[in-house]
Amino acid sequence: MRRKSTVLTQQELEIMKVVWEHDTVTVRDVYETLLKRRKVAYTTVMTMMKILEQKKYLKKNQTDRAHVYRPAQPRGKVIGAMVRDFVNRVFNGSAEPLLVHLVEEHDLSAEDLEEIARLRKDRP
Amino acid sequence: MRRKSTVLTQQELEIMKVVWEHDTVTVRDVYETLLKRRKVAYTTVMTMMKILEQKKYLKKNQTDRAHVYRPAQPRGKVIGAMVRDFVNRVFNGSAEPLLVHLVEEHDLSAEDLEEIARLRKDRP
DNA sequence: CGAATAGTACTAAATAGTTAGTATGAGACG
DNA sequence: CGTCTCATACTAACTATTTAGTACTATTCG
CATH class of the missing domain: 1.10.10.10 (Winged helix-like DNA-binding domain superfamily/Winged helix DNA-binding domain)
Structure with a gap:
């Protein structure tokens, strides 16, 4: 099929x-x-x-x-594609609004975000 | 149906x-x-x-x-439910791994994250 | 060996979601 | 007033996804 x-x-x-x-x-x-x-x-x-x-x-x-x-494909790649697809379908491709939702609706502290930001800075 | x-x-x-x-x-x-x-x-x-x-x-x-x-329902509530559903289905409910994907695969800068973090601090 | 077991291929069908046709009626209008 | 237009209700059917049955083959084991 x-x-x-x-x-x-x-x-x-x-x-x-x-x-x-x-x-x-x-x-x-x-x-x-x-x-x-x-x-x-x-x-x-x-x-x-x-x-x-x-x-x-x-x-x-x-x-x-x-x-x-x-x-046949690494997990990160496949899940990444799913995330991208979701962002495209729901948020027309922009990630920021999704971020805002995550922050507001899940219990993500400012510290969590800062840690991610730090991770981002280390690997630019 | x-x-x-x-x-x-x-x-x-x-x-x-x-x-x-x-x-x-x-x-x-x-x-x-x-x-x-x-x-x-x-x-x-x-x-x-x-x-x-x-x-x-x-x-x-x-x-x-x-x-x-x-x-009949505000946009934010409905989209929020979709985000929650996605996080549950794909990440077994934890938002952090999704955050990491967003940071790595979309062009989110550390500044973006800091801004969100600030927003989060203002409304605890 | 011969029956029970475990595996696959092929096929069918149920369920979920999407798309659209047909009948019908109410109002617009020449 | 008869016909055209636009709207809805009802229904049908198609596509996608999920679930599982049946037939057949190879292996195991008493």
């Missing part, structure tokens, strides 16, 4: 989170991790992981019995 | 952006604004606005000929 979304969809993200945590996984690994949180079928996880492979988020290599999957 | 998403979907957001810009709109107003950007049918816009009314994002009052819609 053709997929439209360029960034990860909700369920794809859930699976990628598990993959990034473990770095190297089988379908069973992901299945069992997800099962702890919610009911899901093994084949559902398999289907999603196949889609993720087609979309170049995962790569697999046949080790012995089961396929072994690993991330 | 039953809707699942609690926050605004992509197309719902596009329409709400137009509504917030104008504050008081008819279906035709929104339709014509959207048309400038992409092909869309009048009835499509109408359907979406009806859904938005059901979801309590819009309220309408029959003024004379056409229904007049206005936002």
Whole structure:
């Protein structure tokens, strides 16, 4: 089936989170991790992981019995794309308004911000 | 049809952006604004606005000929909910990693951050 | 060996979201 | 007054995403 979304969809993200945590996984690994949180079928996880492979988020290599999957792209890059997509869609591409929301609605102190600012200065 | 998403979907957001810009709109107003950007049918816009009314994002009052819609919730509140949802889904609820992404991937200077921090200090 | 187990591929279908057509009615207007 | 225009309600259908069943193959193990 053709997929439209360029960034990860909700369920794809859930699976990628598990993959990034473990770095190297089988379908069973992901299945069992997800099962702890919610009911899901093994084949559902398999289907999603196949889609993720087609979309170049995962790569697999046949080790012995089961396929072994690993991330095809670093976490930071993928999440970064999601952030950029969100900023584009919701804030028409400008990050400042999002910052303001974060400061107002989450408990971010001035100190948090200063620390980030410091980090920014160190790596210009 | 039953809707699942609690926050605004992509197309719902596009329409709400137009509504917030104008504050008081008819279906035709929104339709014509959207048309400038992409092909869309009048009835499509109408359907979406009806859904938005059901979801309590819009309220309408029959003024004379056409229904007049206005936002049922302030922009900041709705966008804030979207930000919170995003932070929950992508960052498991913690805002700091999102901040780091914003700093690294968008062109946010240390000065920007300091200004936000100042704003934060003024309104604790 | 032969049954149970674990894995994959292929396929189907349910759910969510988006788009738009058709019927219908009320007011404008020649 | 009959017709044109614009608006709505209802409905249908398409696309995207998610979920999972079934058939088949290889491996394990008593």
